[in-house]
């Protein structure tokens with residue numbers, strides 16, 4: 001009798017957390033998604049992936065000043081590079097990346113700036129971030145995209161504000 005009570009308590013000690021942990025995670029997900037409105041960067045619009053070169057604005061990738069201290073980077077990803085592969089902005093800039101892929105699934109990660117988005121063929125992604133500290137930031141592809149995935153990176157250079 002005494003022995004089976006011990007077993008029962010041990011089982012309970014495992015069963016209760018294994019119910020409580022998923023319930024807690026689901027609650028956290030619900031609160032952040034619907035309460036705080038936190039979500040992944042999502043699809044902005046669609047594009048025909050085989051016609052990226054002919055579709056504005058991706059027919060002219062590059063950096064544009066869209067307002068005082070505001071820049072837009074139109075970015076295409078293709079095996080195994082970004083266009084443009086180097087971006088220069090002054091410190092204190094707010095930069096919006098508008099990107100898509102011309103072939104397979106790629107990603108764009110600028111870790112210190114907390115920019116992290118997938119670049120999917122057929123979809124346009126948009127992510128906005130701010131660069132206050134001058135320096136060189138690697139722009140990495142962080143989705144495996146083939147044999148030379150590890151060579152797919154560019155640089156974002158934040159120049160001291162004049």
Ligand code: CUA
Pocket residue numbers: 077078079080105106107141142143144145146149150152
């Ligand atoms: Cu592109 Cu990995």
